[in-house]
Amino acid sequence: MKARAAAPGGPAAPRAYETVVAWVEERILDGRLQVGDQLPAERDLAARLEVSRAVVREAVRSLQAQGVLAPSVGAGRAGGTRVSALPSGAMTRLLRLHVALAHFPLDEVVEVRTALERLSARLAATRATDADLALMRSHLEQMRTATDRKGFNDGDTAFHVGLARAAGNGLAADTTEAIREALRRPLMERFTALDEETYADLVQDLDREHETILEAVATHDPAAAEVLAEAHVRTAWRRLRGSAATMAP
Amino acid sequence: MKARAAAPGGPAAPRAYETVVAWVEERILDGRLQVGDQLPAERDLAARLEVSRAVVREAVRSLQAQGVLAPSVGAGRAGGTRVSALPSGAMTRLLRLHVALAHFPLDEVVEVRTALERLSARLAATRATDADLALMRSHLEQMRTATDRKGFNDGDTAFHVGLARAAGNGLAADTTEAIREALRRPLMERFTALDEETYADLVQDLDREHETILEAVATHDPAAAEVLAEAHVRTAWRRLRGSAATMAP
DNA sequence: CTCCCGGTAATGGTCTGACCATTGGAATGG
């Protein structure tokens, strides 16, 4: 009689790597493991949990994909797998893939991004430092001096991520960044599909709107900033969303 | 002369499993792989990319953690690893861990949740079906008949997730759900720390607010719904955030 | 005493080869 006997209606057979993931998660959730702490060596952990090193490695990869673990080779303090907190890359990849899989339609993503933009603008208007403002101003300049559409888009992304960072909300900033990155490809497709005149008009209007948002933030006017920012994202998307180059003939 | 020779200033040595992840991601991003498609068998993929099966498995775990791949045993159509789109669980775990790691302070998370709530309420007020409304009403009832605080909290979660689902925005709903789940533990700690009288008052007020939100949604009044929902989350958190049971003496 | 240098050990990274449990489907027999 095997322990793993599959009870047909029962819970799916527990994978060995899940027990390792659970071991780590449990210690993170109750605080025994904190950022910077070192995990036992893979060989030790495998022995302790009575699994093979291969499944320990699978578990580590799984948690690494969430930005929670960071393995590094070598002996002593510097080596070993440590607990980290780098959700940005993880969120970006997750969102980009699921957008590509058409699980999240672009309109939905833009709706969320609009809501976040509003939040960021309001918070930034109350918290932004002079350094934040200077950085955002430099991004405005970057857009104005951009020589191609990709350059402009990069500046635009930097501006909005900068706004989110200035808001002092890490989750909002990381999410905004992830959404921007996830939308980069489809956005650029629409951007490059515009004819020269439409593009020039759009850039001019966007610059004006950026300017007014920055002004509201600089003068610490949260109410104005949130309205302007929300309207900005909304209208920009309205003008872009139609210009899709058909992708699947 | 090794191909992997570490160029000191160069980019970090590319891990073998990353090439496998890249292989899959590339095909998802350009549409060659879609939801439901089957990946080559691990052994085949390993041979094709000239890596060991172990690293292929690590890559699969990594993408599985993002909700993008779903392996299953067996032969024929049913077996094999397939492309999936289940970001909900992935987002939940990611957020929960990073909240536990104190990378995202509770106040920040609640701010984002407030923004999402506002969005969901507005959208729900324009799109909610009778079925959605009936479901939310049942969650209201669930809260009223709850015998303990956990039961109330579960109903509350269900109500707000239901609102997000009714909004018809999958990303907003999944994110709301992830945040709710990530906050469950710290929220319940505060919830249970309230004395009986404060708790009774709070529950009564929350119920009233839920009622007004649901009313605004039912009468298709987006402007009212978004204001009520935002105020609801904000005041609820204000009343709860102070009641923390100190955790680390 | 200090500094440099080599060795050593520990770590994650990778590979190989094997066996198991599950599952679908093909071959077989009624």
Add this chain to the structure above:
DNA sequence: CCATTCCAATGGTCAGACCATTACCGGGAG
């Protein structure tokens, strides 16, 4: 035609080995 049996393919797991990188320790040179 249907039920049964067997087989092959799949992911899951394990054991053992070797490699590259890195810190640390100890000894020798200055």
